[in-house]
Amino acid sequence: MDMDISTRDEDGWLLIQPAGEIDIATAGAVDAHLAENRDIILDLTGVTFMDSTGLRTVVGAHNRLKQANHRLRIVIPDGPVERIISITGLTGALDTVRSLEDALAAG
Numbered sequence: 001m002d003m004d005i006s007t008r009d010e011d012g013w014l015l016i017q018p019a020g021e022i023d024i025a026t027a028g029a030v031d032a033h034l035a036e037n038r039d040i041i042l043d044l045t046g047v048t049f050m051d052s053t054g055l056r057t058v059v060g061a062h063n064r065l066k067q068a069n070h071r072l073r074i075v076i077p078d079g080p081v082e083r084i085i086s087i088t089g090l091t092g093a094l095d096t097v098r099s100l101e102d103a104l105a106a107g
Contacts, residue, residue: 004046005033011104013039013073019046022054030054034061037068041103043075050081055088062094071095073103 003020016033020026034040034057042058044050050058058074065072073095076082085091097103 003029005029007033010041013041013104015041015043015100017043017046021049022047022057023049023051024053027053027057031057031061034058034065034072037065037070039071039073040065041073041075041100043100043103044081045075045077045100047081048079050084055084055090058094059090073097073106075100075103 003018003022003026005016005018007014007016009015014036016030018026018030018033022030034042040061042061047054058072062072075098076085076096077098085094085096097106
């Protein structure tokens with residue numbers, strides 16, 4: 001499956017917006033973008049599927065950025081990605097919001 005990833009600076013954050021499926025074939029590309037050492041918003045609105053490899057990529061980036069005193073804020077609207085985050089019990093452990101507007105408003 002092809003994945004498109006767009007990035008841009010947004011109010012002091014690096015905004016990363018993958019579109020498609022995050023799985024074993026595409027998680028490396030997402031991880032490469034998450035390797036930036038700065039505050040990041042990961043907008044998963046365009047992600048239609050995420051497997052355990054994708055989940056591991058997100059959690060790993062969260063931990064790495066937290067250790068470097070940076071933030072990873074994750075936009076997760078209702079849908080398949082929200083379900084996997086909820087099922088695994090990570091909702092409270094990750095900085096998640098429902099929309100990009102919420103992510104930017106939270107400062």
